[in-house]
Amino acid sequence: MPFARLTAATTPTCHLGLGLAAVGRPGYINLGRERDLPAERSVEALRTRTHDLLDAAYAQGVRYVDAARSYGRSEEFLAEWLRTRPEAADMVIGSKWGYTYTADWSTDAERHEIKDHSVAAYARQRAETDALLGDRLDLYQIHSVTPDSPALTDKELHARLAEAAAGGVTVGFSTSGPDQADAIRAALAVTVDGEPLFRTVQSTYNVLETSAGPALAEAHDAGLTVIVKEGMANGRLAEPDAPEALKTVAEETTMGCDAVALAAILRQPWAGVVLSGAATTTQLASNLHATAVDLDDHQLAQLADLAEDPRAYWQRRGQLPWH
Template identity: 80%
Template sequence: MPFARLAAATTPTAHLGLGLAAVGRPGYITLGREGDLPVARSVEALRERTFELLDAAYATGVRYVDAARSYGRSEEFLGEWLRARPDARDVVVGSKWGYTYTADWRIHVEGPHEVKDHGAAAYDRQRAETAGLLGDRLDLYQVHSVTPGSPALADKELHARLAALAAEGVTVGLSVSGPDQASAIRAALAVTVDGEPLFRTVQATYNLLETSAGPALAEAHDAGLTVIVKEGVANGRLAAAPHAPAALREAAERTGYGCDAVALAAVLREPWSGVVLSGAATSAQLVSNLHAAAVDLDADTAERLKGLAEEPGEYWARRAELPWH
């Protein structure tokens, strides 16, 4: 599995990755993003920002990068960067299929920015698109945002396609979203092809405010899956004042690191945590996020931070209200 390469890495940031959701398209839901990116969010400006972040991440020891078909031009930018950096062969590349980006490089649109489809035909189309942009550099392909009712959990035709991809050497995984993440994870653990588990990784939202998937992620880890954590700073709610809760700000003051680093360190502390993603949009944010590897949370502070957890329905309802900007 590609993640064995990360397990063998010795850099402090080997278990931190860079997600490209915030820089592959002009609009996203992260708080404070309006001041993080150039005023003119042209394709070239975001390509340049993506290259800057990838260069900074690689220089500081990050070796996992996360993209998706629905993250605007993230695969395109990543593929170009990989071709321009032939020495970066040790980067583990993950992407996702299942959503189609429909905003057409606009921030404000009528209707959704992306449309979900977990059918076999959608997989065929998007797999070909990903191959055209990333070529043989794709290590992990995930079904994007699986929920308990997703056809990706029951469609045998799709399972056969994914098993064929795995036979070619690409790891097959899934990401989950929503208040029922735990149910989706447990359902995915039961999916097999010819008696063998189909999914070998799971990517889930887990942070100090949304911890409901924790027990299911522990089960996935025990079953041999690599766990990837997204939204560790809750789309900016745990990044800095005025959004960060008082308990997190106090912990940051005691440790001498930023709220974002402490929030990510709390996730890294989980024994099942494999790779924790930074969703940074600037190099300064990335460096601050990567300080998580140096944060030493004592047991008392970690326990106090657990009190920040919200009820899942409340958390996801609030997330759904975040504006694209």
């Protein structure tokens, strides 16, 4: 791993991180938000919820937190928490640029975020991130790279990112969509002065969407740290919506469906950090049980049978409403 603090961490939960997509803004596509969040999703309510989650995560050994410019006020909430928790100096902080949050704290905005991978967007959002997180930023990722993203070919952008890397910030990228594998392989080929530009990759991978697996293994073999997002498939793998096969395995292990779903990802030899997208401290505690789940070959085969065609998976994801 490029982060010495994660490499040195000894708790099993250091391999689980906390993503702030679900609590940095009032609207998101995760299922069950009407149960998970207060009816009044004010800035103060979600600030408190975020801080409570960060407290719980840190106390239970989590040492990676993932934010983004488009996650509403996630960077702001995280920065406030870091300023009042000097003991959390060993927490690794990642954020992402490339989407601008446009919902203005609304759940029914016409557009919640706008994608822009230009040099100008990077410069603007890097300044915004620096104003909040400053030297606590460890990892800065391009948000949702696809095979046609200009971020893969823009030499000026590559030079700016290499400059950031020379200044001590790890540079990475995330992927989304049915062609994640192609995007990962294209990003692995990006170099500056003959050296690979990216040190981390963050991709969607879960028991329903496994198509990026081989490319993530290649990234791992190339020396990148792999971060897995959407391990719960935006709530589709949590009770009460979980597939019957997952419920069966969960019953056999006496663990929750969420813990089993995340444990299946942790079993992948290339998985460096698996993100929890918990919106409550109870969900987070249950997610962290993933490190204690012992899946046998038969159970793993049952879970493998749940994999969907990636285009069907992403089409369904694209139809999820913002709650």
